[in-house]
Structures are given as C-alpha cells and as structure tokens.
Amino acid sequence: MHPLHIVAWLIQAYIYLIMLPYALLSWFRIQPGSTLARVQVFLYRATEPVLRPVRRIIRPMGGLDISFLVVILVAQFVLVPVLER
Numbered sequence: 001m002h003p004l005h006i007v008a009w010l011i012q013a014y015i016y017l018i019m020l021p022y023a024l025l026s027w028f029r030i031q032p033g034s035t036l037a038r039v040q041v042f043l044y045r046a047t048e049p050v051l052r053p054v055r056r057i058i059r060p061m062g063g064l065d066i067s068f069l070v071v072i073l074v075a076q077f078v079l080v081p082v083l084e085r
Contacts, residue, residue: 008082011075018046023068 022043030037054067 004082008079011079015072015075018043019050019068019072022047 022040025036025040025043030040050071051067054070055065058067058070060066
C-alpha cells in the first residue's frame with residue numbers, strides 16, 4: 001500500500017470517527033458529568049486544533065458554524081485524487 005493511501009485513510013478515519021460524531025453530539029443537550037459528556041469533551045479536544053484555524057477565516061454566521069463543512073469538503077477535494085491512483 002502506498003504511503004499516500006495510508007495518510008488518506010487516516011484522514012478519512014479522523015473525519016468519520018472523530019469529526020462527524022462531534023458534530024452530531026453538538027445537536028443534543030448532554031447532561032454535564034455524564035459519560036456522554038466526557039466523550040463530547042474528548043471529541044472537542046480532538047477536533048478543535050483542526051477547526052480553530054478555519055473558524056478564524058470563516059466566522060460562524062447567524063449561529064451556524066460551517067467550519068466542519070469546509071474541512072470535510074477540502075479533505076475530500078484533496079483525498080479523491082489520491083485515492084484514485
């Protein structure tokens with residue numbers, strides 16, 4: 001397996017296993033101190049280093065944070081040519 005394929009796979013795993021669950025959990029009110037709250041804190045800490053620079057460029061609009069969408073679209077734009085090799 002080519003090293004670029006491994007990197008592409010790791011990026012996709014990060015998106016599907018870390019970013020998307022965090023985005024889904026952000027839609028719900030979670031009781032502080034619960035196990036789910038600890039999972040949410042972990043996911044926040046894992047996603048914030050990636051999302052923070054995007055949020056500096058594209059501010060949330062009307063309470064809607066599109067930084068997730070931007071990161072996922074850019075990642076897919078970069079990954080598709082790599083995975084088609």
